[in-house]
Amino acid sequence: MSRIQTTFEQLKSSNRTALIPYITVGDPSLESTLLIMHTLADAGCDVIELGVPFSDPSADGPVIQAASERALKNSISLKNVLSVVSSFRQNNKTTPIVLMGYLNPFEIYGYQAFVKDASAAGIDGVLIVDMPPEESDPFSGLLRAKNIDLIYLIAPTTTKKRAKMICDQASGYIYYVSLKGVTGAGNLDISEVASKVSDIKNITELPVGVGFGIKDADSAKSVGAVSDGVVIGSALVNLIYQTTQKSDNPEDIRRAVSEYIVTIREALDSLA
Amino acid sequence: MTGLPDNKGHFGQYGGRFVGETLMHALDELEETYARLKDDPDFQQEFDRDLAHYVGRPSPLYFAKRLTEEVGGAQIFLKREDLNHTGAHKVNNTIGQALLAKYMGKPRVIAETGAGQHGVATATVAARFGMQCQIYMGAEDIARQTLNVYRMKLLGAEVISVESGSRTLKDAMNEAMRDWSTNVDDTYYIIGTVAGPHPYPMLVRDFQTVIGREAKQQCLEQTGKLPDALIACVGGGSNAIGLFHPFIEDSSVKMIGVEAGGDGIETGNHAAPICAGKTGVLHGNRTYLMSDEAGQIIETHSISAGLDYPGVGPEHSLLNDMNRAEYVAINDDEALEAFHLLTRIEGIIPALESSHAIAQVCKTAKQMQKDQIVIVNLSGRGDKDIHTVAALDGIKV
Numbered sequence: 001m002s003r004i005q006t007t008f009e010q011l012k013s014s015n016r017t018a019l020i021p022y023i024t025v026g027d028p029s030l031e032s033t034l035l036i037m038h039t040l041a042d043a044g045c046d047v048i049e050l051g052v053p054f055s056d057p058s059a060d061g062p063v064i065q066a067a068s069e070r071a072l073k074n075s076i077s078l079k080n081v082l083s084v085v086s087s088f089r090q091n092n093k094t095t096p097i098v099l100m101g102y103l104n105p106f107e108i109y110g111y112q113a114f115v116k117d118a119s120a121a122g123i124d125g126v127l128i129v130d131m132p133p134e135e136s137d138p139f140s141g142l143l144r145a146k147n148i149d150l151i152y153l154i155a156p157t158t159t160k161k162r163a164k165m166i167c168d169q170a171s172g173y174i175y176y177v178s179l180k181g182v183t184g185a186g187n188l189d190i191s192e193v194a195s196k197v198s199d200i201k202n203i204t205e206l207p208v209g210v211g212f213g214i215k216d217a218d219s220a221k222s223v224g225a226v227s228d229g230v231v232i233g234s235a236l237v238n239l240i241y242q243t244t245q246k247s248d249n250p251e252d253i254r255r256a257v258s259e260y261i262v263t264i265r266e267a268l269d270s271l272a
Numbered sequence: 273m274t275g276l277p278d279n280k281g282h283f284g285q286y287g288g289r290f291v292g293e294t295l296m297h298a299l300d301e302l303e304e305t306y307a308r309l310k311d312d313p314d315f316q317q318e319f320d321r322d323l324a325h326y327v328g329r330p331s332p333l334y335f336a337k338r339l340t341e342e343v344g345g346a347q348i349f350l351k352r353e354d355l356n357h358t359g360a361h362k363v364n365n366t367i368g369q370a371l372l373a374k375y376m377g378k379p380r381v382i383a384e385t386g387a388g389q390h391g392v393a394t395a396t397v398a399a400r401f402g403m404q405c406q407i408y409m410g411a412e413d414i415a416r417q418t419l420n421v422y423r424m425k426l427l428g429a430e431v432i433s434v435e436s437g438s439r440t441l442k443d444a445m446n447e448a449m450r451d452w453s454t455n456v457d458d459t460y461y462i463i464g465t466v467a468g469p470h471p472y473p474m475l476v477r478d479f480q481t482v483i484g485r486e487a488k489q490q491c492l493e494q495t496g497k498l499p500d501a502l503i504a505c506v507g508g509g510s511n512a513i514g515l516f517h518p519f520i521e522d523s524s525v526k527m528i529g530v531e532a533g534g535d536g537i538e539t540g541n542h543a544a545p546i547c548a549g550k551t552g553v554l555h556g557n558r559t560y561l562m563s564d565e566a567g568q569i570i571e572t573h574s575i576s577a578g579l580d581y582p583g584v585g586p587e588h589s590l591l592n593d594m595n596r597a598e599y600v601a602i603n604d605d606e607a608l609e610a611f612h613l614l615t616r617i618e619g620i621i622p623a624l625e626s627s628h629a630i631a632q633v634c635k636t637a638k639q640m641q642k643d644q645i646v647i648v649n650l651s652g653r654g655d656k657d658i659h660t661v662a663a664l665d666g667i668k669v
Contacts, residue, residue, distance in 0.1 A: 055437060055568040056554060058446040059292035059453065065436050077566035103290060103553045105567030130290040130553065134280060155294040157456060162296065180294055181454035 003096040003124045004149050004172040007046050008207045008228065017268045018173075018229030019044060019220075020209055021236050021261065022100065024051040024067035026076030028244045030084055032253055036240065037088050039254045041095040043261035047173075047209075049127070049231065052081050052101030059129045061184035063234040067241065078105045078114070082121045089122035098125035098151060098172070106139070115142045125149035125172045133169040140169065153177050154200060156192070167204035173229065174200055174208045181212065184234030188213045194226035217267035224268045232264065274520050276587065281470020281557075284593065286586035289469040291556045294453045303471040305376050310478065315371065322367045323482060326400065327357045329364075331483075333490035333647070338617045339633075346500065346640035348633055350620070350650040351487050351515065360623065360652030361483060361511045362393035366462055368479030370397040373460035380404040380455065383462045384448040386413055386441030386507075387577035387625075388420025389652060390464030395429035405429040408447045410440040413577055420656060438571045441581050445555050465508025466585030469556030473585050480514025487647055488518055495645055501526040501636060504649035505628040506599065507543070507579035509588045511651035516597060526598070529588060530632045532574035533601030543572035545584050546592050546599040559586040575604035575660070576624035578652070606631040611654060611661060623652035624660065 001009075011018050021040050025033050033050075040048055053071035057064060078101075085097050099118070106114055106128065118126070126148055131139070133152060143150050149172025154163050157180060167174060178193050179185055197208050210223045211231030220230045236257070243256040276283045289299060309315040323329040332352045340348045353361040366383075373381055381403050385391030391407040398405030407424055411433045414421055424431050437443035445468075452461040466473045466480070484502075491499050502519060504512035506529040519525045534542035542548065545560040552561040554569060562570045562582035574580045591597035602610075607624060610631035615621045622630055626649070633648045640646065654661075662669045 053568075055570075056442060056446050058449040058555070059294075061450070062436070069437070072568060077568075079566070104561070104563060104569070107552055108550075108563060108565070108567030129292050130556070132289065132291070132293060132296055135288050135290055153293040155292070155296075157294050157297040159297060166293075177294060180456055182450045185454065 002147055002149060002172070003094065004047065007096055008173065011046060015272045017224035017227070017271060018046040018207070018209060019261070019265055019268055020047045020049060020229050020231045021045050022049040022051055022231060022233035023240065024053060024064060024071050024237055025081045025084060026053060026071035026074045027067040027237070027240065028070065029074060030076065030080055032250065033084050034087050035250050035254060036257055038092065039257045040261060041092055043258045044265035045095070045261060046229070047096045047098060049098045049100045050081060050085070052078055052099055052105055054102040054105060057102060059182055061182040061234060063184045063238050067237045078109050082117050085121040085123055096124040097122065098127055099123060100127040100129065103128050103131045111139045111142050115146045115148060118148060119146040123148060125151050127151040127175060129153070133166055136169065151175055156180050156196060160199065163200060164203050167200070167206060170206060174204065174206050175231065176200060176208055176210045176227070178210050178212045178223065183212055185213055188219055188223070190222045190226065193223060197227045217263045220264045221267040221271060224271055230268065236260065277470060277474055281474065283586045283590040286559050286589040287470060287473055287557050289556060290553050290558065291449070291469045292453060294456065295449070298452070298456045299469055299471070305372060306471055306475050309372065309375055315375065319368055319371055323364065327363050327367065328355065329482065330486045331355050333487055333494065335494070336618050339614065342617055343634050343637045345637040345642065346644040346646045347642070348637055349491065349645060349647045351483060351647055353483060353511065353649060353651045354620070354622065354626070354653035358393050358396050359655065360389045360393065361480060361514060362390045362464060363396065364482055364514070365464065365476050365479045365510060366393040366397045368475070369460070369462040370401050370403065373403065374401055376460060378458060378460040380459045381462050382406045382408065382448050382451050382459055383464060384408045384441065384444040385464065386444070386580055387656065388413070388417040388424065389578055389656065391429070391431070392420055392423050392427070394462050395424040395427035398429060399427045406451070407431050408434050408444040408451070410434045410444050412439040413441065416577060442569060465510045466513050466587060467508045467555060467557055467559065467583055473557065473587060476510055477513045477517060477587065480510050481517045483511065483514035483649065484516060484518035487515060491645065491647060497645070498522055498525055499647045500524070500640065500644040501528060501646040503528045503530065503629050503633050503636060503646060505530045505579060505625045505651060506584060506588060507532070507581050507625065508583070509585035511649050513585060513587055515647070515649045520596065527591070527596065528632060528636060529597055529599045530628045531599055531601045532576060532579035532628060533603040534573040536603050537601050541573040542601065543574040543580050543582065544601040545582060546588065547601045551589065554583050557586045559589045560584050575607060576628065578623070578625040579628065600632060602628040602631045608661070608664065610634065620650070621654035622650055623654045624657045626651045
């Protein structure tokens with residue numbers, strides 16, 4: 001059983017909601033990314049999504065765009081992303097790691113080479129924002145052969161027929177995009193999210209995580225009540241950025257991230 | 273080859289639909305609408321009527337006698353897209369897409385622009401159709417193209433400055449895609465070239481093929497035969513595909529696409545993805561791209577803002593791989609020289625983009641026989657570039 005599957009089954013048996021943070025690798029540095037990953041795991045996160053920096057992040061809002069630009073200034077590449085996961089795995093064998101990014105860096109790395117290196121590094125899943133199932137061949141087959149989950153997005157605009165097709169192709173979990181727009185946008189409509197998540201759960205056994213627009217304990221709690229997991233991206237990336245603007249002491253980053261995650265963990269656990 | 277793309281939008285291994293899930297439904301909807309309307313007589317009549325009476329088509333095919341004598345080879349004909357309303361071929365496409373928006377009931381249109389030509393062409397049709405219009409333009413380009421920015425504002429469009437990334441055309445396209453994802457219900461995205469996710473490369477091509485259809489007929493009328501070669505500049509490649517496409521099955525007709533060589537291919541400062549790039553995925557399609565060894569898109573350079581783009585339409589990538597068209601690069605200096613040459617000996621001021629094609633025809637025609645014919649797409653007029661050229665010549669206008 002894959003790490004992602006194990007994680008969600010354990011959560012389900014204890015009636016808890018997955019907390020899935022997203023950070024951009026290399027913002028502010030590779031060393032800090034490793035520290036933050038351990039901090040997230042220690043503070044009670046269940047799956048960690050690592051953003052692979054890309055020069056043209058056309059589905060991301062300003063916060064993650066800026067983080068990507070900062071990481072690229074540090075010359076962070078997919079190779080660095082794999083190496084930070086290898087380092088993380090030396091001390092953590094259980095927390096699933098999912099890479100989230102755009103296709104071109106993966107395509108240029110080479111699909112064969114990537115799945116080999118990703119598998120060796122201990123990566124559990126991949127979410128390529130601009131690769132819908134229709135365009136996933138041959139990457140999807142290569143990932144499947146190495147038991148790396150291919151996670152797909154479902155959006156508010158996705159028709160039921162399409163959602164079924166996506167669920168048939170996906171593994172690991174489904175990432176439901178809670179609003180029309182880019183990462184970090186506002187205006188969550190919880191009843192709309194609840195209804196869409198319930199539609200998705202009618203067509204698949206896969207757990208459904210929800211992201212885009214969740215920023216604090218309250219929004220996490222309301223989304224957590226109607227889904228299997230909440231993804232927190234822009235709010236966390238922004239917190240890391242704001243903290244590093246004030247201090248370059250790793251301990252300050254660790255404390256800020258930990259305190260923030262703990263409040264969200266507690267809010268989610270109050271649902272159980 | 274003329275039957276492409278396939279039903280998933282692929283031109284061989286190129287093209288396709290690589291976008292975030294939020295946009296997939298909108299693209300399906302656009303594809304269905306276009307499939308229904310493209311053979312609809314009412315839609316076609318409205319499009320043709322606008323091309324005739326609003327754009328001013330057909331554009332002339334002009335025998336450039338003095339340029340021909342100067343070069344001393346094949347007879348050079350210019351397809352005068354510079355004489356269209358708004359001064360370039362771009363309006364053929366924006367009229368077509370604004371009509372699609374109208375039939376789809378979308379009250380708002382958005383577009384990306386580099387030099388501002390597509391932005392102006394979009395703002396123009398938005399004014400003509402009474403649509404709300406927002407144009408995304410890189411902050412760098414806004415500073416370089418103040419005249420076109422003001423033109424767009426006069427036409428009632430809002431110009432939104434894009435501050436992310438390299439603050440140029442590719443970033444404007446990213447921002448337009450973000451806007452479309454957010455406002456997908458009421459907004460139509462008018463892409464300005466034969467790139468982007470399916471069905472854009474196909475429908476923009478279809479709207480631009482009026483150039484090649486007219487050129488073919490005009491050439492037969494004026495010379496009694498088909499041309500021997502076609503030459504057009506290639507940024508995204510819409511004017512080139514518009515000229516080339518109706519001739520693809522005519523195997524005797526050679527096709528040459530001219531990319532922006534910038535400071536020279538060897539310097540790395542250029543915008544010539546087919547000549548010097550590699551294949552990859554950007555802005556919704558797989559094609560030749562300028563990207564580094566880590567897969568990041570690299571900044572491009574060209575004297576002409578309209579060619580300053582790191583990708584190219586997927587159909588061009590296929591035409592290249594099949595050796596049906598040849599792609600070459602012309603440097604900034606050569607383009608500038610051609611700009612002056614055409615202005616002085618034909619009394620036609622070409623756009624800097626089109627000047628790349630003029631520079632190439634000077635090389636190509638020279639190698640051809642005097643009874644041979646070559647058609648150059650003069651895709652736009654150079655009024656917009658006067659300030660750039662003056663500055664390069666050290667003159668303050």
